[in-house]
Amino acid sequence: MPIEFPKxxxxxxxxxxxxxxxxxxxxxxxxxxxxxxxxxxPFMHFEAKTPHRPVIAxxxxxxxxxxxxxxxxxxxxxxxxxxxxxxxxxxxxxxxxILLTLSLNDKDGNPNTPExxxxxxxxxxxxxxxxxxxxxPGQAEMDNELLVPVADASQGERVVLGICEDxxxxxxxxxxxxxxxxxxxxxxxxxxxxxxxxxxxxxSGLPSERVLMDPTTGALGYGIEYGYSVMxxxxxxxxRGDAMTQSPMVVVVxxxxxxxxxxxxxxxxxxxxxxxxxxxxxxxxxxxxTLIEAGAxxxxxxxxxxxxxxxxxxxxxxxxxxxx
Amino acid sequence: xxxxxIEIYKLLPKTNCKDCGxxxxxxxxxxxxxxxxxxxxCPHVSEEAQEELAASAExxxxxxxxxxxxxxxxxxxEVVLYRHEKTFYNKPGIFFRIRDxxxxxxxxxxxxxxxxxxxxxxxxxxxxxxxxxEAVSGDGKTFSSAISAVRAVSQRxxxxxxxxxxxxxxxxxxxxGEAPLVYAADESNWEEMTDLALQHKxxxxxxxxxxxxxxxxTPKIKEKGLADLVLDPGGRNFxxxxxxxxxxxxLALTKNFRPLGFPIIAFPxxxxxxxxxxxxxxQAIAKYAGFIVxxxxxxxxxxxxxxxxxxxxxxxxxxxxxxxxxxxxxEPKPEDPVLVTTNFSITYFSVANEVEGxxxxxxxxxxxAEGMSVLTAWAAGNFDSxxxxxxxxxxxxxxxxxNKRIVIPGAIxxxxxELEEELPDWEIKVGPREAVDIPSFLKQAL
Numbered sequence: 001m002p003i004e005f006p007k008x009x010x011x012x013x014x015x016x017x018x019x020x021x022x023x024x025x026x027x028x029x030x031x032x033x034x035x036x037x038x039x040x041x042p043f044m045h046f047e048a049k050t051p052h053r054p055v056i057a058x059x060x061x062x063x064x065x066x067x068x069x070x071x072x073x074x075x076x077x078x079x080x081x082x083x084x085x086x087x088x089x090x091x092x093x094x095x096x097x098i099l100l101t102l103s104l105n106d107k108d109g110n111p112n113t114p115e116x117x118x119x120x121x122x123x124x125x126x127x128x129x130x131x132x133x134x135x136x137p138g139q140a141e142m143d144n145e146l147l148v149p150v151a152d153a154s155q156g157e158r159v160v161l162g163i164c165e166d167x168x169x170x171x172x173x174x175x176x177x178x179x180x181x182x183x184x185x186x187x188x189x190x191x192x193x194x195x196x197x198x199x200x201x202x203x204s205g206l207p208s209e210r211v212l213m214d215p216t217t218g219a220l221g222y223g224i225e226y227g228y229s230v231m232x233x234x235x236x237x238x239x240r241g242d243a244m245t246q247s248p249m250v251v252v253v254x255x256x257x258x259x260x261x262x263x264x265x266x267x268x269x270x271x272x273x274x275x276x277x278x279x280x281x282x283x284x285x286x287x288x289x290t291l292i293e294a295g296a297x298x299x300x301x302x303x304x305x306x307x308x309x310x311x312x313x314x315x316x317x318x319x320x321x322x323x324x
Numbered sequence: 325x326x327x328x329x330i331e332i333y334k335l336l337p338k339t340n341c342k343d344c345g346x347x348x349x350x351x352x353x354x355x356x357x358x359x360x361x362x363x364x365x366c367p368h369v370s371e372e373a374q375e376e377l378a379a380s381a382e383x384x385x386x387x388x389x390x391x392x393x394x395x396x397x398x399x400x401x402e403v404v405l406y407r408h409e410k411t412f413y414n415k416p417g418i419f420f421r422i423r424d425x426x427x428x429x430x431x432x433x434x435x436x437x438x439x440x441x442x443x444x445x446x447x448x449x450x451x452x453x454x455x456x457x458e459a460v461s462g463d464g465k466t467f468s469s470a471i472s473a474v475r476a477v478s479q480r481x482x483x484x485x486x487x488x489x490x491x492x493x494x495x496x497x498x499x500x501g502e503a504p505l506v507y508a509a510d511e512s513n514w515e516e517m518t519d520l521a522l523q524h525k526x527x528x529x530x531x532x533x534x535x536x537x538x539x540x541x542t543p544k545i546k547e548k549g550l551a552d553l554v555l556d557p558g559g560r561n562f563x564x565x566x567x568x569x570x571x572x573x574x575l576a577l578t579k580n581f582r583p584l585g586f587p588i589i590a591f592p593x594x595x596x597x598x599x600x601x602x603x604x605x606x607q608a609i610a611k612y613a614g615f616i617v618x619x620x621x622x623x624x625x626x627x628x629x630x631x632x633x634x635x636x637x638x639x640x641x642x643x644x645x646x647x648x649x650x651x652x653x654x655e656p657k658p659e660d661p662v663l664v665t666t667n668f669s670i671t672y673f674s675v676a677n678e679v680e681g682x683x684x685x686x687x688x689x690x691x692x693a694e695g696m697s698v699l700t701a702w703a704a705g706n707f708d709s710x711x712x713x714x715x716x717x718x719x720x721x722x723x724x725x726x727n728k729r730i731v732i733p734g735a736i737x738x739x740x741x742e743l744e745e746e747l748p749d750w751e752i753k754v755g756p757r758e759a760v761d762i763p764s765f766l767k768q769a770l
Contacts, residue, residue, distance in 0.1 A: 003536055003581070006574040043566055188703060220628055221445065222670055223697065225635040228610075229408040236406070261674075261760050262628075268681065272443040274624025282602055282628045289603045290632065293566075293610050313562055313603050321564040323571070324534035 005323075007047050012241035014038040014297075015208050016052070017248050019097060019182060020131025021158040026180075029157060030129025033097050035297040036248035041235065042295050045320040053318045054292050056307050057133060057300040058090035059099040059254050062120035063107035069264045071277055072302055083120045084127030093304035094311060097131040100124045101255075102146050104137040112137070114149035121150045125157060133160035133184065133300075140167040151175035160184050160212060162250075166197055173204045184250050186214035189226045191233050195244040202244075212298065213247035219256040220287045227251070231294035251291045254302030257284040285309045292317070327380045329354040335373035336366065343367055384576040386586050388527050388552055388614065390417065390454070391503040392481040397453045399614035400587040405573060411639040416613045417453040418605075418629065419483055420621055421593060423460045424470035431473040434621070439478035443627050446644060446669045450630040452480075456507070456617045457495070459486035464494030471498045483507055483529075483589075483617065489516035496524045505529060505615065507589070508556055514541060518548045529589055531556035535571060539583035553586045554615060560594045562607055569612040587614025602629060609633050644669035645695035650719040651676065656685035658726040661770050663755065663762075664712055665733060666693035666701050674759040682763035687725060691715040698733045709739045713746035722749075731755040731770075 016037040021027025037051035061068075064080040079085040087098050106116045121134055134150050136143030147161050148171065162184030164172040169185070176183045185201055187193040194213060201211055215234060218227045237245040257263055262283050266276035273279055284306040288299045292314065301307050327335075333353035344365040346352040355361040356377075363369060363377055387401040397417040404410045420438050422431055435455060442449050455474050459467040467486065474482070475498070483505040486492045492506060508529035509517035521528040530545060530553050532538040542553055557572065559565030569588055575581035590613040592604035601618065602625045608616050609632050618626075638644065648667045653676060665675045667690045679686050691712055693701035701707035712732070722728065728750045732740060734757035743752045756765045 001536065001540060003539055003575070005535075005571050006578055043563065044570065045563070046567060046571075188700065221631040221635065222674075224632070225407070225638055225640070228636070229406070229640060232406050233408055259758060259760070261678075264760055270443065272441065272623050273627055274622055276624075278622070279624035279627065282625050285603055286606045286628045286632055289606045290610055290636075293607060309599050309603060312597060312600055316562040316600075317566070319561075319563045321561065321567070323564060323567050324536060 005046060008040060008044070008239075009047075010040060010239035010241075012239050012243075012246060014235075014238055014248055015211075015246045017182065017209055017212060019133070019158055019160055021156060021180075025158070027157040028125065028129070029131055031131065032158070033131050038235075038239075038295075040239065042293060043317045046323055049320070050318050052297070054297050054299060054314050055096035056094075056310055056314070057097045057099045057298055058093060058095040058304070058307060059101055059252070059300050059302050060086040060090055060124070062100065062102050062112070062117055065103065068302075069258050069280065070266070071263070071280055072258060075303060075305075082123065084123035087124040087127035087130075091128040091130050094307055095130060097133065097298070098124060098128055099133040099135060099252075099300050101135045102137055102150075104139070104142060112142070112146060114146060117146045118149050118153045121154055125154060131159075132157060133162065135162040135184070138163060140165070144168050144171040147172055148175045151179045151181055154181070155179040158182065162186065163214065164197075164201065166193070166200070169197065169201055170204060173201050173206045176210060177204075177206055182210040182212060184212045184214050185247070186216055189216045189218070189223075189230050191230055191237065191245070194230075194234060195242070198244045198247065208243070208247065211247045212250045213245070214250045214252070217251040217253060217256045217287075217291070219253075219260050220283055220290070221262070222256070222260060224287055224290060228290060228294045231291065231296065235295040248297035249295055250298040250300065251288075251296045252300045253284055253288045253291065254300055254306075257287050258302050281305050281309070289313050327357065327377070329357040332356050332377065335369070335376055337368045337370075339368070341368065379582050380580060382582070382585070384580060384585055385573070385614075386551065386553065387414075388505075388554055388587050389503065390481040390483070390505045390527060392454070392499070393479045393502065395454070395479060395481050397481050402573070402612075403577065405577060407636065408640055411641065412637045414614075415633050415637045416609055416616050417481075418616050418618060418626075418633070419454045419456045420452060421456045421458055421485075421617050421619050422470060422474055423458050424467050425460045426470075428469065428473045431470055432477050435474045436477040438621050439480060441623065441626065443623070443630065445631050445634060446673045447646075448634065450627075450634065452626065452630075454480035454482055456483035456485055459484075459488070459491045459495065462488065462491065464491045467491055467495045468498045471495055475499065481505075483615065487513065489513055489520060492517065492520055496520060496526070500524065503527070505554060509541070509545065511537070511541060514545055515548070518545050518550050521552075522548070522550050527552035527554060529554045529556050530586075531558060533558065535568065535584065539581070542583045542586070555584060555586050555588050557588065560591060562604065565590065565604075566607060566611055573612045588612060589615040589617065591617050593617065593619025605629050606632055610636050643695040646672045646690060648690050648692035648715065648719075650721055650724065651688040651690055653679045653688055654683060654685040656687045658724065660685045660687060660725070661727070661729065661731055661766065662687045662689055662721060662725055663731045664689040664691055664715075666691055666696060666698055666707050668693065668695050668697045668701070671697050675762065678759045678762040679766070682766055684763070684766045686766065687721070689715060689719060689721055689730070698735050702736050702739075707736070709742035709746045712739075712743060716747060716750075729753060731765075733757070
């Protein structure tokens with residue numbers, strides 16, 4: 001007896017967003033990345049094709065991050081001292097795009113300066129032809145101080161500037177508008193606060209094809225389910241036609257998972273935690289895969305082995321099997 | 325999916341004959357909707373109507389219990405597609421496969437290691453649920469020996485895997501009296517497998533090549549009297565299992581489609597690439613699997629999966645909390661420091677574990693932040709200077725310590741000025757942002 005598969009039909013779709021600009025488009029990128037456009041829930045091929053697969057970014061910093069897990073120092077090694085070399089290595093490791101996160105302090109321990117971060121950004125743009133995202137250190141005033149010069153210096157490259165949040169969106173959105181960039185809008189795991197922030201950014205004049213949504217990422221064991229459910233709710237709202245939730249979603253999995261004790265500490269931890277490196281990679285991979293199921297379009301990782309595994313999962317998810 | 329009075333009325337004869345003792349069919353229907361009367365009171369309801377009414381009273385995804393001596397794994401009884409709609413109720417059972425063609429000593433060693441594995445997460449001890457013994461040998465005796473070997477070291481519930489009824493019968497004899505899960509019935513052997521399952525009070529996995537053929541097979545088995553079924557729709561890749569599981573769950577919940585109203589079993593170990601077994605299990609946990617059979621055991625990969633299972637199956641309405649109060653860690657004295665944090669379980673355990681692990685004594689004031697994390701609670705106004713001052717007073721912290729100094733989480737450094745005003749006798753110190761930096765902070769900064 002034939003069964004009728006219950007198909008969802010949706011009135012809305014996710015916005016398509018393109019990051020990076022090639023020479024034809026006024027930039028110097030050798031590739032661009034387009035995400036979004038989904039017309040149904042993640043990977044429901046029998047309802048609609050997945051127009052753009054989730055992409056993977058690798059995160060680098062403007063100089064060697066002393067507070068990163070020793071395991072990340074082991075894997076990246078010398079290139080961490082030079083954002084240009086690090087960006088190149090990240091491209092070679094298979095990233096679709098690069099996230100450059102700026103530090104609070106420069107490599108001598110003094111407050112970071114526009115000169116230093118502009119130099120780091122230019123080095124990254126030289127080192128790789130991949131599209132670039134640049135996030136500030138995560139303090140509203142510092143972010144403004146550092147991101148505006150970065151935005152000016154990288155004009156034409158269609159860079160994603162972040163984090164755009166309720167305290168500083170005006171400045172970052174303005175810098176994006178002036179220089180043809182995009183913004184990553186982060187709200188603290190709350191559907192209404194996400195919508196509110198998107199409305200404010202839209203009202204400031206930035207078109208929706210230049211906005212990404214960051215619902216705030218929780219690591220496995222440290223809040224993943226909160227982000228997961230907010231993402232499901234945002235995606236459902238988008239498909240139901242709510243224009244204020246239709247941006248593609250960014251999750252900073254590497255940042256969250258590599259600061260956990262499970263990833264940072266290898267000694268004097270319970271024996272039931274097992275081997276440190278595989279545990280850390282698993283922590284990052286499981287967080288990433290779970291959030292991809294909830295609709296993550298851009299997944300930012302730190303370890304190249306996690307990238308390999310998550311890439312294999314994505315490759316598999318976007319295939320279209322025959323289901324009878 | 326319970327029917328409303330009107331929906332029930334549509335299934336009744338609508339003759340108002342009063343044989344049921346009620347003046348009209350509508351009156352009877354309303355009583356039936358609120359379960360104040362039995363359907364049997366109406367002598368004229370059609371067989372079709374009877375079936376439909378019986379079906380609507382069943383849970384959309386059947387509750388399946390797999391039991392052994394002293395253990396029970398319960399799955400199914402799910403009512404939503406997305407956990408935020410209500411919650412996911414019953415965590416999927418995680419089982420490890422044991423192949424019967426391995427040496428007895430190896431089987432015992434593996435089973436013992438897995439049986440004893442227990443990892444603590446926010447005060448909960450997480451364990452693996454049981455084993456799936458597979459008759460790879462095709463031989464009843466070998467199968468039985470393997471099952472006995474597992475039982476020599478573990479009493480956890482079992483899934484028995486064999487497509488041959490004779491072999492399965494031998495295996496079931498070894499664990500007679502338990503209520504295992506039998507894998508599996510298909511078009512070639514379902515009658516014998518059903519008999520075996522009924523005989524041994526086991527639940528039965530039903531597998532077939534397509535969802536359609538699967539939904540043709542389960543009613544036949546139900547007709548023989550066995551309703552405790554589990555489905556294997558056969559998806560062994562991310563793409564097909566995601567779609568199959570979603571379709572099955574949708575059919576069960578939105579169409580009350582009884583032939584597929586059963587939990588699903590997943591086999592992440594069947595991936596060609598072994599590094600994908602764990603991600604596949606992660607997908608299975610989030611996307612509707614009731615039983616997950618793994619092949620490769622290691623603490624570093626099972627720990628994350630067990631944590632994911634806890635996280636996804638946490639009731640969104642009830643974030644795990646600990647009791648607010650003044651906690652003592654490593655036997656603090658009056659001169660030892662006071663740290664303050666919130667009563668969200670993950671927060672509390674992150675901080676408490678770090679302090680404990682440092683070996684240094686401290687008082688930990690767990691403020692009533694309505695079960696929220698530091699930043700969430702602060703954003704919501706539940707963990708500000710007023711709340712902290714209130715709890716300092718409520719839990720009489722000043723009576724316990726000589727040194728009136730309190731360390732606040734680095735993430736809310738901004739409130740230190742305000743807190744100084746609320747607690748004028750106290751020195752406010754700003755601690756680290758991340759719990760993992762607490763031990764070095766306690767050693768160096770205090």
